[in-house]
Amino acid sequence: MNESEAVAIIRRAAYSVGGNFRRYQYRVCDPINGGNSMLGLSDFQAVEGKVIAIEEDVVVVQEGRKAIFVAFDLNNLDQVPSVGDKVKVTPYQRRRFDGKRLSDPVEEKHENGFVSKVYHLGEQASKIPGITADASQYLQDMAEQLANLPADSRRRITQVLIDAGAWKKPVQIFDVTEDADTHLLPKLVFHIEQENQKGTLSVTLDRAADAYVVALEEDGKEPVIREDCYFDDLGSVINEFIVHNDDWLKDRVEIIKKAAKKKAS
Template identity: 35%
Template sequence: MYQQNKTEALDFLRQNMNHVKLGNSRHFTWVYISTNQPINTIGLRTDYKPFEGTVIAADARFVAFRLGRKAAFNVMDRGCLPSVTPYAVDEKLLVTPYAHKDFDGRRLDEPTEEIGEHGCIVRTIIIGLTNVKIPLPTVPESFFIKEIVERLENVTTDQGLRTAAQVLADAGAGAEPVQFLDDDEAARPWMQFAIRTDKLHGYLKITLDRALDYYEISTTNTDGETVEECKEVDFTSLAEVIQEMVDDGNWRIAEVKVLKRAA
């Protein structure tokens, strides 16, 4: 399906390039932006970068942008764009597609800096994505809490696009510190995350039933009232169940800012 959509996006671009002046360029470059995660030139997962572009065409399925005066274009799937923007031809926009982010809202591919020995600045450049890590207020001693964390950080959904931990980060779980029962003797160790989406404004609790080796996932609103419960969840289904209970789909929608209105 992705390859078919990409082919149709290229056809759409070619059909709408007649009025675009490319100067002496005989060739053009283009990128198709959808919910599929791109792969960089060395085969690592990456994210789309924000871009400034001028709309050259739009229909019910695609919006095509020219990047500056270069013979370079982006074609975006309308499913990744907010529906409230008209996308008028010649409108200049700043578009920020979905990117994997940490619980504090920072992009995972954002370079980091820290002070090294002798006061030198160490700058780390990320060339491929790593899975988001769950920020715990304290280091757990419980083997079972560590196991829950490890599974949340590695089991995936959305055809491998996001881990369960990423689903939680995208659902606003960084709004409050993560809570957990740090007791190796507990028969039902648990972790709780804040959720801030259009689907749920409250909390999601993951409880491990050690006797059955299954998980119980429940959601509550801010008043403590149970919204939904799902029992006997095996670890391979964690990400899908969590996504179904908290995800409103807004994470996939790009941020769009109008830089210049069409004449």
């Protein structure tokens, strides 16, 4: 979807609708790059409204009765609506290990029983829970890399794991101990549960080689292991193991009400 062409289509669609508004707002939902703001990459929010135009590879939705128009890439919709349909379109949104959106507030419980909601504006990383302040420096560095290293144009490594089902069960954490007789620690084990794939993916630091070992263990299959994986290869290796298509990026379309059929003349 070409953004300048999408804007031109929005303009035509907005004027064709009419209405008593003198100004209107618009946005183009770019599935590849997401939204950009002063705070960094942002995820588009769900839009509910009426499909007012479909031209080339652009679908334009008017949000409610407001003068707000949103363009979506037709090729990125999981189903294509018709002009006049009332729809809810939910673009891809990054999530945390609690299953909630990255943009959702985090609840913090206080000793007096009070619960507060904290918004982290511009949050980009989905941090691994359970990494305490007294964890080894090896483990802290490892968790930091997984949460911050990119896996693709939209996601960090942990967000790829979350999309593959890692949020459904606690992450298993194995740290270095004083009596450990192996150089293959620390180790993090993530639950994987998605269509046609169920098992675990582990990331282990080989301290002797200063590299990672990535292992995919699927139910009923032989483990797939990649050794000597350096930090700048982690994203591509994990993508290769658990990302099989671009369905995660699709805009989810819910057709709330079909357009009325035109009466035959």
